[in-house]
Amino acid sequence: MLPIQSVYHTLVNELLHNERVVLQAPPGAGKSTWLPLQLIKDNHFKRIVMLEPRRLAARNIANFLAECLDEPLGQTIGLCIRGERFVSKQTRLEIVTEGMLTRMLQDDPELNNIDLVIFDEFHERSIQAETALALAFEAQMAYRDDLKLLVMSATLDGERLSTEFDAPLVHSEGRQFPISEVYTPLTNEADWLSHIAPLTLKAVAEQTGSALVFLPGVKEIKAVESALLDAKKAGVIGQNTAIYALFGKQDKSTQQAALKPCDDESRKIVLTTNVAETSLTIDGIRIVVDSGKEKITQYNVKNGISQLLTVNIAKSSAVQRAGRAGRIEAGVVYRLGSKELFERRASHSTPEILRSDISQLILECANWGTTIDDLVLLDKPSVKQIDAAHELLLMLEAITPDGKITALGKKMLSYGTELRFAHMLLKAEKLDTDYPGVYVLAAYLVALFTSQSNRSNDIAVGLSLQLSKPQPSFTKELKLWLKRLKLSAVKYLPLEYLSLVMALAFPDRIAQKRGNGLRLANGAGASLPPDFPIYDDVLCIGDMGGASGQHVFNACKCDLTLIESALPYLFSSKDIAQFDESTGRFIAETHDCLGKLVLSRKPSNNPLSADEKAAAWCKIIERKGWQLVNLDDDAEQYIIRISLAHQFFPNEFPAISKSLLLDNLVSWLSPYLREVNSLVALKKIVILPAIKNLLDWQQQSRLDELLPERLAVPTGSKLKIHYQVDGPAKLAVKMQEMYGVATTPALADGNLALAIELLSPAMRPLQITQDLAGFWSSSYREVQKEMKGRYPKHFWPDDPANAKSTNKVKSRM
Template identity: 40%
Template structure:
């Protein structure tokens, strides 16, 4: 321990803590910051009080505490202890407590002064877990307002991209060298269409075989493989178990859901004469030293849960890890000796990976954090000193749901129910269910109802339960056992409930389960649609396996579902049958009753009805007989705003009027021209259109309204006259033709006319008192474009002569003069033109 790099920095850390309340320590992997540092601090008299050290993961919390206790020659719970959810090994003499981050938040909320605590250490703060950010924010506030003697030490493997200095500007910053032995890194990307997990299995077998690509002195060591999740770990374990000699190799999964004994087996040294294969999630990235590891195989994947505020759940996706994470993983092979790492991607792809992972606060469900915020007395997460600000939409959704669950009031002040929910220490949804279940049990004199709620909460918070279909009732017996059973009994004690768990399981009814789950998940009451699909009250679509026992039931409550990439509907994992008649009794407060007026797109007409809905699910309707005319008009206007002005008689004359007004307004800004843009018209429907809807009930009647006349009348008579003079709709040609003027969105005035009718014109027409030249399209006798010009004089002098050469042969009967600017225009052929001229002379 004395040879770890952190040992050389101990005097500096000790001095910094003596003169500063805040210290930031950068110590790379292998420095000993998680073990040697807290071990040494136990002998520092300058630290008055207990030391709390936060670890991001439960596996590391238990492991680090056990390691330090052994170095002190003591059992856990004496001088060194740990606290994780559902398990505590702390005694009255404990001076160093290793705790998970959520535990610290609870400790601060229950005792804001943190009596008896002298130092809080935030280990691996670079991992940016949500509970880390919250715990640090609360600790900083405690230090600033209540405990100026409290010391804070933030430790990170890297400070790159971590705004600790901005958050703690007065902190003393120190840096330690890491202790990592050289690790050789190779890249082996998946070839072709091969599945990546099979490729990984083949690479592991190759590393363990006689032709291993690892250096000979490393090839005999134990191997650590990083995978994204439990499912991949179990599949790879099965693949390797069928191909490796069980007498020579010990395959040890390592993930958060494993019981402590299995986790300890993965961390411990390999049995004598056997090599160990540890198949782990990212729990093994930091803080843990797994004995004997010299080989690392990295899949390069992680399971990313991105919160979707629209559905209220997290969408699971397989994502590439960051470069920082890849460095941490490869470093596991060089903790105690030189090592070898095989990355299952290319060097080129590695360079494209993100530098570091994003903080959890940017893509997590913030409901528990918002309840913590309310319990602390804050009305917004912005009031806390957070490393990273959360997405506003996620926070807003959290406050809205807390309000719906009556845990905070309309002013975001925590209610007595919210305080009781926070003290239960579970997810706010489940806490609401537990508290409401107790009230129902007392009201109906059915105490087993509250115990059933505790069992349901136990199932929903349990990890690693075997799959038995989606019906949550099939898991209740499992909630009576082990750590889950202990947690259920803890809730019973907090709620002052009695009753045997086994008895509550035997008397559980689907109707009661559905009722209780609806108290936790009112937005996930679901109605069947299609073959295996359901619509949730929040509008989300989910699907249930056709062979599941719940499939085909008309109503469910969905307690757990996940959305994954590539699937349009979420997959249901836990649910219960739901008796819809509960919405008329115990759950009637979830039903909204309103008068709905709108537009039936299928029938193209107005409708009005009384509706009863739970969320977005329509329960019943009743037509309204006597309709208020103002409601019909409001529904028509609402439909126009949804679908656009195209529902009206919006022909070319209307569009041209809009373009003319926009153009005249651009050139004559000193005059008060009305705005006829779609946006302005949609915003002012009540003033220019509503008065003319008194007899309109359907689309056919709506389409008969003279929109051009209505919009033209928005101008005064003088403005109408001036518009027609400045930007007319046609141009009089000398031949008597009134050539139509067309205006486009680019501010051009366009005119199409046969070339012979433009003869004698020395220049293109000018509009708006000479400000806008008309762009002329000169046509052949067959009405095909010959030229486009806004400068007719230049056209006559140049390009016309090429046109004349080509057209004379094609249209010999028509006039193609040598001097077009001084030739009389005509609508006829040369013969008719001459005859017309002769007739004029005779007259």
């Protein structure tokens, strides 16, 4: 009996009585296989769509369930992934991958004839899964209150999901045999890969059964595979042990060979990526060798580059991987690295939505007719991510300046590929009449990038090499694109149009020479290696990365005249006002620009407006920082008070900090800068009123009530409170003025502690306490004894908690 069966009736009851349900069930519980099949067998739902994050898992689950019913795929059980669709009128359970579900929702927001949508393995937190779930929420609220959503997770915090999604939580135990752990400390972390093959050989020698070896990517798999095959040739591994590679981009037959069970006399070693972490059972595995590494995409908002980085996995992923060893019997996991370092790892990985280019998500929102702020998301992307996405989508003509999707943007979404390449191909098709051959050139260029087969820094040379001696990966991708676009292979490419095609895909990466480096159209910097084959004044850059994210890997020469003729929308003329510190005056110029690149400049004939002056001041303050303005203590304290108020009462107060204010000067400070004509006058601007205007009158009053600027003590003195971002607020006050106060005042409805610094008559610190009652009854005696001798004219009562407060000497009381 599978563990999921014990909670099945509870789960069905919750689904029938709630719009959304969260199921937390570890690997092996049967949630991906037994559960959806049983739901249709019991006729609780007429048609179910189940989202699987990975194509390999989706294909295997669909085939397994179809076999359970003794039917071919496409009847009761359907499958819809990129390049494969097995669905019919008889289909009642359709397994889909992430992009497919989003397209289903965009094409049919009501999801007609679908009763239940299941989000499997939601703990992976892919941006596509979160997008699809957010749109499903919208569909549920706007069109289908009878649509049911089931979110299934193995390692995420089920309580948090339940709270965020306003859904009951059903918890199922997993079926897991005990797993022992073996740690292998490293002396040199950078040399981790060389230890994997020896560790695998050790594990196979010490244990019985087959082994699953987790590695971050295909390159690492190939390296370990080569070492293991050499060991097999040398007789270190028995001939009855087969070695397989398993990753996402393999053909189906190769993947199935790795998944196929061994006979009783054989063993196997499967080298895989995190594609095998969840929703995939490989028979016979009782050994896991975990490198502790994975490859993630990290987006750099400054230059718009997404880099593939190798990082340490989180503990939750390590638990998932280890769990593969305990599915059929007791197993063992060999972990590379010490237990101490393992314990220091993050509990969960950073969600993809917080570290990715969210252009696709923003465009999906625009197509849906909403904004990202309105979507139900576990984590919201940063303002910088949103702004970067808007800038790119504008350059790709996918949205209008006010964020509405364009007709071209709709076509790009339906193209089923990266937005940059969709824009390139769609535009190239239209431009082909004026620039013959540009469409097929675009197809070849997409194949070059998607196959990752470019062997040259010069993209033109890279394409020529693939024409004469194509690599298998390039040939495979090219065939797919030519077939889809209904184009034929060619022997000659019009490379004179290459920069035009590059500008269609990477308009933000057109770069201009600047000193020893380059400046991109999106404002970021870039650097070329000394031996780079081309170094013109302007380049079209393809791939970038490296440790700083600024290293140019490949590019081509840029024909700006050609690009401006074909793509005039990329170019603009702007009147610019700048304050020249050296001369102490404003300069007005007209700049001809491509994005943030200034291609030419000339003096402007238009007089400067007050708004232009204010904008110029904002730019120089952003660049130089707060040193140019008078951000006094009163203003800093007000900022901290609002920040604390947001921390304790997020629904009442906005998030404000010095860095946020500096990033958004135009929205709040520019009205105060319109008549400023010099740096001296700028320094005289009082900032506090501008900061206060960020709150309405009701919020200002509430702030003074919760976190007052001053605190009235029993003598009538109103003393200033010093707030800090971390830690308690502080109040410095003479000890005599606090007599009679038995309890320490609290701030922010008791959420913020107040540390009272009790001072001597000479204003020297005597004691800091957050517990006045405790101080009066204990440490005060020592202070009293010393102070009576030093300040005999002042009042030092024996019962300060009940004495009268004073700010006078005894003779005047």
